[in-house]
Amino acid sequence: MAPMGIRLSPLGVAVFCILGLGVIYHLYAGVISNRLAAFRSAVQHCSLITRRTVDLRDLLALSVEAAIQGGREVKKVHEENALGQKSKGLTKEGAKEFVTHGDLQSHKKMFYLIKNTYPELTVNSEEHDNSVDEVAVWNRDIPADILQKIERGKEVSPESVTIWIDPLDATQEYTENLLQYVTTMVCVAVDGKPVIGVIHKPFTGSTAWALVGQGSNMHPRSSYSISPPKVIVSRSHAGKAQNYIQDAFGNSTTIIPAGGAGYKVLALLDPPPGETESKDQADVYIHVTYIKKWDICAGAALLTELGGQMTTLQGENIDYSGTEANKGGLVASVNVDHKALLERLPNWNPDKH
Template sequence: MAPMGIRLSPFGVAVFCLLAIGILYHIYAGVISSRLAAFSQRKSINLRELLAVSVEAAVLGGKQVIKVREENGLKEKSKGETKEGAKELLTMGDLLSHRKMFNLIRNTFPEITVNSEEHDNVVDGSILWSRDIPADILKKIEGRKEVPADSITVWIDPLDATQEYTETLVKYVTTMVCVAVGGKPVIGVIHQPFTGFTAWALVDQGSNMTPRSSYSVSPPKVIVSRSHSGKVKDFIHDAFGNSTTIIQAGGAGYKVLSLLQMPPSEKEPIDQADVYIHITFIKKWDICAGAALLSAHGGRMTTLKGEDIDYSGTPLNKGGLVASVGIDHQAILEKLPNWDPDKQ
């Protein structure tokens, strides 16, 4: 007699199929979900659009800075002191500018990391990008360049030169946005709220700025911080001689603009310097936008030892900085005396 086979009822077949599907789900669900997560993290961001949003954010923040200053509603308070003993101030201008700039960028590109000098829990989903790309950006920047969202770090300074802002020295005040890709600054925006001028650059693609036609290096005019001068004068005289001109100014953004050619239409002239030097700690949101602007024109911003600055990770740059464009950056570095900002 032939062996008898096992016959399943339609109900049994259905149960068997469900069990098989369940087993396959548990086996592959983890793989599928991890691949979907990886795919979402690899979302690409268009750099021309990100540049346009950065410009719009800097201008939007600048309007808040002006409004608070004109209404005399600063309400300044101290956030503490720097390592050198200078007060770090927070005003309503800083805070309201931060809210506009931070929310605009995050609402437009929620996938990217945004670091701001100020911290605030106010979330405003109504602050949206206008979808406008300025004509000069459309003309100079090609629209096909995209990078993975998870490679981007954005640094915002909602109000650079807060001390000078409280003293009504508004020519030093800027709002800044920088985009770093893989730790390297590629987009820099420096906006001057009280003149309305906005400097921008996308490295290797274009900018609305240019270097000046000539620079002096024997000795150079060196621009430094008026609020963190400390021992910098002796440091610079040791490097370039006692006849070196030292310009004291507020705001890292302003100091970078002093190295470049400002448009002749600008009614408010700014200082012209050949080198920007800072010998103590400084935050990355202060310097990243300037680094991108200089890099777009063949310039450099390094530590005092000539090291490139990584614009990812923690916000503190401990190595000081030297910034230049249109001159031999290495020759400047070689004249600097040995100096360790961490031991000062």
């Protein structure tokens, strides 16, 4: 006779498993709970350790390198006479707006140098190009003048950073061979405030930079005047600015038309290292129409570090996060009473001009 065996129905097996698991749970619930709590604590600790921040000295050095590399592309395209100029539409004021191969090549180099280094950062550029430059990699060298003046250790969260790049400021002048006005610019804003500004001049090789609160390679001039001032304005809108400025400061005011917002900010300062004094030195920079933030953010950072200001015509601070447009006009100065300057300006609505 075959030995008898105990056979359990599927239901019996299920009941047995449930009872067994219940016993195991009660035996080990305390241990498991403690282990889970320890695990959660370890995960939270690791996330704090691995949460990435960005050192502003590194970001300044990267910004300088991006502006210089973009400038090389701008210069190379011009030397090869390969501008490939075309219109990309009309400005808000109805003027033709141009883009060249120099703009696009510079954008590609500058944008991807930054994004390949810090992919988590928000980078806004005047131009757009869907082709990726995977070769653009920062070597992490820090220029000697930055090492000398800027301390490491000022770190910010990536979420607080907005970067504005202008791959070729003064494109119209670039096409007209007025190369003294051409710049490449990078600005880093933290929580909407400009803290790093870089303005590079490709055709002279000079680079102006500043990190707000830590230093700059630029200096204000020894004297300025607003009685009356020399006012630098856009070549494209000099006529609109003239009456406004003469109403503020009188008919004897010197008005200097010039191309490029970067160039106009530098006209308020001593020349960048390696350059001679410009004939277009000015006391105040005024813009009376709509202007994009990649045009002005770098200059705002430079002026702020040097004790100057850049505001709307109504004296409002400009937020360098969010949308690309500044609709309130512009007045920039250094080493003058900016409030007194604003009080002399007539009321102005840039949306109507």
